[in-house]
Amino acid sequence: MTNGIRFSVSNLAPPTSRILPTLLSYRLDVSLYTAQYDPETGDRVPIPDEVINEVVAALLRFKIICNDLSVPRKHIRIIATEATRTALNSEEFRKEIRNVTGLEVEMLSEEEEGYVGALGVASGFSDVSGLVMDLGGGSTQITWITSTAGRVEVSPKGSVSFPYGAAALTKKLKELREGKSPEDGDAAVARLREEMRTNFANAYNDLQVPENMIQKAVSEGGFPIYLSGGGFRGWGYLLLYLSQVHGGHYPISLINGFSASKAEFEDVERLKKVARQADKIFRVSDRRRAQVPAVAFLVNVVAEALPHGIRIAHFAQGGVREGILFRELTPDVRERDPLEVATEIYAHKSADAISNLILAGIPKPSQTGGRSFPESISKHVIHAFCNVLYVHSPMSKEAASTAALYSTSTGIMSSTHGVSHEDRALLALMLEERYEGELPPRESQFKQSLRGILSSEEIWWTRYVGTLGLLLSKVYPAGVVDEKTPRIKVDSEWASGFGKRKRKEGLRLILSIKKMEHDPMMLREVEDQAEDIKKVGKQKHWIGGRAGWGMAVDIDIREVEEF
Structure with a gap:
């Protein structure tokens, strides 16, 4: 309580404890620091009675709000810092709060x-x-x-x-x-x-x-x-x-x-x-x-x-x-990734299975050539992507890509506490590609601005992962994966010898499709979406053009009787 007094109600109940969800937050524009100096002489003075009365009134109102939100009285805390700690009438100030509100002020030491x-x-x-x-x-x-x-x-x-x-x-x-x-x-x-x-x-x-x-x-x-x-x-x-x-x-x-x-x-x-x-x-x-x-x-x-x-x-x-809130959490809760926690509430029950398929589509680091997936795109981002892979699917085609693109900055994940701007950009761009990457002209500048936060290599991989997510959403349109009878298996490897002159290096995505007589359209869906993934590897689609960052993508589709 120095330049302003902040009031908030947070929910530390599982499973979203790690991101400290805020139910209500507002600020009383009272500067306890400024109030302790005479405006004419600049001399240090006790906190004036009118300021104390205003603070006490605000605390009484906050108690009413807490009651409306069913917050137990024992969970209402008043935390005081520098301005209260050093006030000439600190003890009297805290005593007045206690007498009128019934709440004890917790004074933090320096x-x-x-x-x-x-x-x-x-x-x-x-x-x-x-x-x-x-x-x-x-x-x-x-x-x-x-x-x-x-x-x-x-x-x-x-x-x-x-x-x-x-x-x-x-x-x-x-x-x-x-x-x-x-x-x-x-x-x-x-x-x-x-x-x-x-x-x-x-x-x-x-x-x-x-x-x-x-x-x-x-x-x-x-x-x-x-x-x-x-x-x-x-x-x-x-x-x-x-x-x-x-x-x-x-x-x-x-x-x-x-x-x-x-x-x-x-x-x-x-x-x-x-x-x-x-x-x-x-x-x-x-x-x-x-x-x-x-x-x-x-x-x-x-x-x-x-x-x-x-x-x-x-x-x-x-x-x-x-x-204060973070201190209340156990270490195992603290260590959870905020982006994964924030997106779990939207996840289909097969989100982990789809995540495993996406990760299988990313080759392991090369033992000889030094090629690898960027460390800056963590598995947490991939898991979060799979958690929200279907969130915008009920929307019309005109709206889905746009809503997905804005979801991490002004949409459903914007208030998530603990996510870097880079991870917000990565996830937003992956999701936009998952909905075919089609945007109205007005939103194209926003997409370019998000790209501006990332490297060319990171941008290319968001296109690849997002388009692979689109393919899997076609194979599993309801987001339900029966791992006992899978429809598709994914594998990948670093490879070379692509293109007319067999000189290009890149990755090979191997898709094994289980032959199903009762679903003859599935193979065609996979083939159509595989072509979109292949386009990501075309030089003209590299980030920065033909001289920019990218790699060739080869697709090997295998129709099998059994896995």
Whole structure:
């Protein structure tokens, strides 16, 4: 509770616990940090009575909403952070809340706030490894984190906190210049910069960053950094605005999972200019705009202070709220992939069997030639694709491809917590191909924008996997696979000797079809769809044209009596 007070109701019941489904979320626009400073003198004051009354009234209303949603009273929690912890009348404030609402305020210590914030970041990604910073209104925390297979590890020192929050730093920078000449003001700001640079450099040393993380930063040109808190989210939305208005047509407007390169993240002058001049910026309030120079100052200092620098910045929606919820989950629940969890509720009972068929259509890594399926397209994405393979099939042909294309960004999976933008793009493009890849002109630009998130190799494979999914949907139109009497078996291998001159390399897809006298059309369906898969391998259909990325695809269809 610093720059605003957030209210939410989440459902941690299986099977969707991992993605922290939110039933309701809203925000009370009360800044407890700002309320603790006299607007005329700038002196620190207790939280005013009128602010306390407004907060208490909002909490009473929230209790009514929880009752409407059948939330047991014992599950209603009030979590307090920096602004409440450091308030001059913190005890009185919390006592008033308890007396009127009957709810106890849970106060997070400085160290616990940093740890819980790091858990909130971990909740927003399948795997995390890097530095973490949380920028609130009154303070900023820094630590490191690794999260793999549900096991989360942070620095043994917890996190290091500084009073450099977005609101606090805005106020401090203003005070340093007030009543001074430009030269004296610049000198005062320079001293603050050096103080902050030294503090962050010391914090890095104190946090005992793992040696393997450091070596990876050295070899790759810097640390990945995960950013949460309102101050950094505002910075992220500015970058998102630039990528959609000035830098192209970036297709996904969700902050969680959005990433920026070092050059983009540290281009502070450009972002300050946009904050000053743009008429309206999506998800950036006037208060956030006013704080942009202070956030820019912080970004500059951190970039200078961290050894080996920042390679890439990942923005996270998760913070203390998500961290508190994520902490409640068992390790086996945490390790589940968010995309698979989100799509399981749509899966036909044979989704796993279809997934196995898709995976059989992808050759194993070559032992000699080095050819392999991209590691960036995980089995989780393939499983998710098979889970939702039939979701849009009841729709008309005009709508199915479009609805599938938008499903991961504004459709049925848009609110899924913990999915990267790359995985959203991969799944959306696979699904669009599964519905024959036919789009009206208006949607073609969106498809190209999604492709822009991925490499040419990844795009080609989304076409191949999506078209293979279309073929299997023709073999099993109801999505029901009887594995005792299968209709089709799939195999694949890397091969060469394709084309008129027998020089091309690619893959061979082997489809064994069980001969069925009572279903004479099935073989024809397979042959027709196999031709579409073969077209994916034609050079003119490669990503980037004949000189782009792709490979030949050979189809070997075998009609058999028995498997």
